Amino acid sequence: xxxxxxxxxxxxxxxxxxxxxxxxxxxxxxxxxxxxxxxxxxxxxxxxxxxxxxxxxxxxxxxxxxxxxxxxxxxxxxxxxxxxxxxxxxxxxxxx
Numbered sequence: 001x002x003x004x005x006x007x008x009x010x011x012x013x014x015x016x017x018x019x020x021x022x023x024x025x026x027x028x029x030x031x032x033x034x035x036x037x038x039x040x041x042x043x044x045x046x047x048x049x050x051x052x053x054x055x056x057x058x059x060x061x062x063x064x065x066x067x068x069x070x071x072x073x074x075x076x077x078x079x080x081x082x083x084x085x086x087x088x089x090x091x092x093x094x095x096x
Contacts, residue, residue, distance in 0.1 A: 006060065006068040009047060013040075013075065034086045037079050044076040 051072065055065040 003060070003064045006051070006054075006064060010068060010071050013043065013047065013072075034083065037083050037086065041076065041079045041083065044072055044079065048072050048076070 048069065051060070051065060051068055054060045055062070060068070
């Protein structure tokens, strides 16, 4: 994966995260906000795994990997912090 592709993925994630609230209601319900954040967290985790795999396969340099990983981790920490303070969806707790 080239640096340009990594940068494009990061821009798409950022754009998706910023447009997510605009796609729903004007003020999203807590459950839909939590679902959106959860989906974004899952996407970030997958992107981090893919990034590590690309480094292992030699598709990225250490520098490219470090820059992309820092950006993804920063966003992931932000998303997880928002999830920590979001209201709990009782139906989500019954999943196992």
